[in-house]
Amino acid sequence: MTQGTVLSVEGLKTYCFTRAGIVKAVDGVSFSVNEGEALGIVGESGCGKSMTCASIVRLVPQPAARIVAGKVLFDGEDLLKKSESEMRQLRGKKITMILQDPLMSLNPVYTIGNQVAESFKLHGEGLSRSAVRQGVIKVLTQVNIPSAEQRLKHYPFQFSGGMRQRTVAAMALAGQPRLLIADEPTTSLDVTIQDQFLRLLREMQEQTKMGLILVTHDLGIVAETCNRIVIMYAGKIVEAGEIRKVFDRPAHPYTEALLQALPTVGSRSKRLFQIKGEPPNLLNLPPGCSFWVRCHKTMEICKKEVPPMVSLEGGGEAACWRIGKEEG
Amino acid sequence: MLANREGRGVDMEHLLRLQEVYKYFPIAAGGFLRKKVRLLKAVDGVSFSIGKGTSFALAGESGSGKTTVARLILLLEQLTGGSLQFEAKDVNRFTGQDTVWYRTRVQAVFQDASSSLNPRMRIRDIVGEPMEIQQAARHNTLSKKEIHEKTEEMLYLVGLSGTVMNNYPHELSGGQKQRVAIARAMILNPSLVILDEPVSALDVSIRAQILNLLADIQEKLGLTYFIIAHDLAMLGHVSAQIAVMYLGRIVEIGKTEEVYAKPVHPYTRALFLAMPLPDPTRVKNKPSLAGEIGSALNLPQGCRFHPRCAFAETRCREVDPTLMEISPTHQVACHKMTA
Numbered sequence: 001m002t003q004g005t006v007l008s009v010e011g012l013k014t015y016c017f018t019r020a021g022i023v024k025a026v027d028g029v030s031f032s033v034n035e036g037e038a039l040g041i042v043g044e045s046g047c048g049k050s051m052t053c054a055s056i057v058r059l060v061p062q063p064a065a066r067i068v069a070g071k072v073l074f075d076g077e078d079l080l081k082k083s084e085s086e087m088r089q090l091r092g093k094k095i096t097m098i099l100q101d102p103l104m105s106l107n108p109v110y111t112i113g114n115q116v117a118e119s120f121k122l123h124g125e126g127l128s129r130s131a132v133r134q135g136v137i138k139v140l141t142q143v144n145i146p147s148a149e150q151r152l153k154h155y156p157f158q159f160s161g162g163m164r165q166r167t168v169a170a171m172a173l174a175g176q177p178r179l180l181i182a183d184e185p186t187t188s189l190d191v192t193i194q195d196q197f198l199r200l201l202r203e204m205q206e207q208t209k210m211g212l213i214l215v216t217h218d219l220g221i222v223a224e225t226c227n228r229i230v231i232m233y234a235g236k237i238v239e240a241g242e243i244r245k246v247f248d249r250p251a252h253p254y255t256e257a258l259l260q261a262l263p264t265v266g267s268r269s270k271r272l273f274q275i276k277g278e279p280p281n282l283l284n285l286p287p288g289c290s291f292w293v294r295c296h297k298t299m300e301i302c303k304k305e306v307p308p309m310v311s312l313e314g315g316g317e318a319a320c321w322r323i324g325k326e327e328g
Numbered sequence: 329m330l331a332n333r334e335g336r337g338v339d340m341e342h343l344l345r346l347q348e349v350y351k352y353f354p355i356a357a358g359g360f361l362r363k364k365v366r367l368l369k370a371v372d373g374v375s376f377s378i379g380k381g382t383s384f385a386l387a388g389e390s391g392s393g394k395t396t397v398a399r400l401i402l403l404l405e406q407l408t409g410g411s412l413q414f415e416a417k418d419v420n421r422f423t424g425q426d427t428v429w430y431r432t433r434v435q436a437v438f439q440d441a442s443s444s445l446n447p448r449m450r451i452r453d454i455v456g457e458p459m460e461i462q463q464a465a466r467h468n469t470l471s472k473k474e475i476h477e478k479t480e481e482m483l484y485l486v487g488l489s490g491t492v493m494n495n496y497p498h499e500l501s502g503g504q505k506q507r508v509a510i511a512r513a514m515i516l517n518p519s520l521v522i523l524d525e526p527v528s529a530l531d532v533s534i535r536a537q538i539l540n541l542l543a544d545i546q547e548k549l550g551l552t553y554f555i556i557a558h559d560l561a562m563l564g565h566v567s568a569q570i571a572v573m574y575l576g577r578i579v580e581i582g583k584t585e586e587v588y589a590k591p592v593h594p595y596t597r598a599l600f601l602a603m604p605l606p607d608p609t610r611v612k613n614k615p616s617l618a619g620e621i622g623s624a625l626n627l628p629q630g631c632r633f634h635p636r637c638a639f640a641e642t643r644c645r646e647v648d649p650t651l652m653e654i655s656p657t658h659q660v661a662c663h664k665m666t667a
């Protein structure tokens with residue numbers, strides 16, 4: 001893995017200002033992504049993982065949501081200090097995104113060729129028409145669209161789900177990004193198609209050395225695709241670290257519970273480990289650690305004070321009062 | 329605790345039996361004066377039976393026909409051919425009264441509770457409605473109070489308190505909504521419950537709760553489950569029998585333990601390989617499966633799976649394989665079956 005940090009997020013806070021109160025959707029999140037590295041962000045719905053991504057590219061739904069603090073350093077420059085037109089230069093070129101539903105990312109009334117060409121026209125400096133066309137065919141072939149040349153005239157509805165998502169990937173890769181943010185990119189795909197797509201992402205990453213942020217709720221996908229993992233709960237990171245370390249020895253009870261709650265092929269006729277309660281309401285978080293209400297290892301201090309992020313023996317970090325205390 | 333999920337061999341009592349079930353949809357294919365019709369063969373000769381009190385799983389990609397099978401069982405579609413027997417009665421010969429009875433015995437829970445619950449009805453009405461409809465259909469008179477009590481009992485069964493009775497669906501979380509959908513399915517005291525992707529729309533921490541709840545209810549009420557999903561890990565956890573479908577046909581069927589220990593059909597194997605596992609040490613070199621599922625309008629010659637199969641040979645392109653026994657409780661439709 002080459003070193004060199006592509007993205008470094010420091011103390012990011014994105015709050016939503018609603019009539020019912022302030023929702024701390026992202027509450028002091030810090031992480032970094034290196035060149036050629038894949039970072040998985042995992043959490044349940046409402047934990048702030050998508051809002052974190054939207055904050056990186058400054059596409060939070062304003063005016064309801066605002067980035068209130070922190071830094072987003074992309075190749076050393078703070079994106080939060082850039083003007084809107086400078087951001088527009090970066091988006092879709094240096095930083096690209098793949099979203100969950102490819103039908104939402106593709107315009108139904110334009111041909112595939114047209115739409116992929118757009119990302120070339122926007123960022124390729126004065127390419128000729130035939131050069132654009134060649135470029136489009138090249139990226140579509142790269143993402144394994146069969147007979148790409150004939151497919152240029154097709155519309156999104158003529159593509160299957162997997163082909164649509166690969167087209168979106170082609171658009172994202174056309175500008176040769178430094179950072180690709182994929183937010184639940186395979187949720188709408190079948191397992192075999194998902195497998196093909198994740199494989200494609202990994203190959204693209206190896207070739208281009210881009211940084212990848214993969215947002216998902218599926219720990220299996222992270223285990224297969226990512227080098228490092230960040231686990232979020234109620235707007236905060238609760239654990240982060242190298243993938244093998246986190247899966248082998250989860251330090252935070254939430255991580256541990258998530259791993260145990262997965263039904264596996266061998267788990268038949270056993271009762272699944274069950275996390276109590278529901279994902280929290282961000283308007284009404286408990287005092288202290290946000291997770292203590294659902295935690296199976298709660299102590300008195302958890303109910304009063306927010307645990308700090310501490311480094312773990314053997315790498316990684318986690319925010320739990322149990323760490324360093326004897327096992328219990 | 330889950331002894332009742334075990335398949336008890338071949339001679340167990342069948343609750344539901346499908347024999348050579350077909351469902352073809354006619355699709356208009358142009359033609360002005362003389363209409364041309366092509367057939368979409370959604371379900372093309374499917375047979376299986378579900379033992380009383382067991383869980384039967386049906387797996388496969390979208391487009392494999394698994395939801396159509398569920399719709400046939402729910403009598404939401406008419407059979408093109410074949411027979412469906414429920415408690416040894418032939419559904420094809422049902423009278424109106426039989427159908428009313430059947431619909432109390434077979435209930436369903438769908439994937440997305442937000443869209444299967446009427447947003448303008450209160451939870452108590454949603455859960456109580458099946459009972460009211462049945463009462464009306466049979467000219468019985470259960471009092472409002474009795475229905476109310478039954479509703480409360482059902483909500484309690486699925487782990488909700490009576491306090492949600494007067495709420496609307498949007499006021500509940502995803503997990504709670506799915507519990508309401510389960511309560512509604514259970515209120516008529518059915519014997520067969522069809523679960524179509526019951527947890528795939530839920531968060532990981534909630535999935536375990538719902539799966540445990542479904543197991544508890546099954547044990548308590550002696551229910552039979554027919555579960556459709558594409559998540560093999562989940563299906564392996566909940567089912568005693570599993571069938572894998574591809575383009576309208578069952579390609580592999582058997583006891584879950586056997587199929588999981590030794591998947592034989594290349595498609596089943598590919599599904600296992602494609603399944604993301606929470607194990608960072610697993611090395612995957614080969615792609616699980618090339619290409620995409622074909623169209624049921626235009627089925628390939630021979631084995632339906634051969635265009636995607638890495639082991640396909642001449643025979644596979646010409647002759648359609650039939651299900652053959654590997655063991656009394658495990659059957660596979662593949663020419664290159666290697667036991």
